[in-house]
Amino acid sequence: MxxxxxxxxxxxxxxxxxxxxxxxxxxxxxxxxxxLDISYDDQARTCTVVLPYAAHLCNPQGSMHGGVITTAMDISMGHLCHRFLSTAVTIEMNLRFFRPLTGTGRCHAAVLRPGRRIVHLEARLTDEQDRLVAFAAGSWHRLDAEPST
Structure with missing residues (x-):
């Protein structure tokens, strides 16, 4: 053992x-x-992150903790940006929760605007019944961008 x-x-x-x-x-x-299980759709230029349900990641009410959900959504957008544009870092992220997540979730991230320095992304988290659990929109700074003067 x-x-x-x-x-x-x-x-x-x-x-x-x-x-x-x-x-x-x-x-x-x-x-x-x-x-996390991270995958990409090269044709659609999207990233999907599967967040498996685990009791040790839950709040006292038995649903996935909001900080864990936020982390998975941030990772989905970061991986999307890295795969299709460049490595970038989060500048800001707004998140809305619509229902508790009590099972496995799927984050689907997409590019809203692929700027030269600032990239705008979104992520949608759905539950096992394909219901919207949370929505995030974020701005990311591309690390390959020319420094501003």
Whole structure:
């Protein structure tokens, strides 16, 4: 029996995520800890992030914590921008919650406006019944942009 087999499953997952994390898209700690499945549609130029339901990521009411949802939506937009435009960092993000997430969620991210320096993106999180759970709109600064004078 290994040391991680003696741990609570959530602690074992965190330990494995930390040990196996690499500083690259899809392999960093949070993506691994949350168990995110990240995929792309090259034709539609979208990114989908599946956020699996896990009890240790929930609030006391039993639904996915809003901070976890926010993180998954931010990751979906960041991966979208990196895949189709350039690496970028979040400048701001507005988020609205419409219903609790009590099962696996799917974040669908799309580009609204692919600016040369500032990119505008959106992400929609749906539940297993394809109902809208949350909507986010964000602005991102492209790291390949010319510095402004």
């Amino acid at each position: 290994t040391a991680t087999q003696d741990l609570h499953p959530a602690v074992a997952r965190a330990a494995a995520a930390a040990a196996e994390a690499r500083p690259e898209f899809g392999e960093f700690f949070l993506a691994r800890f949350l168990g």
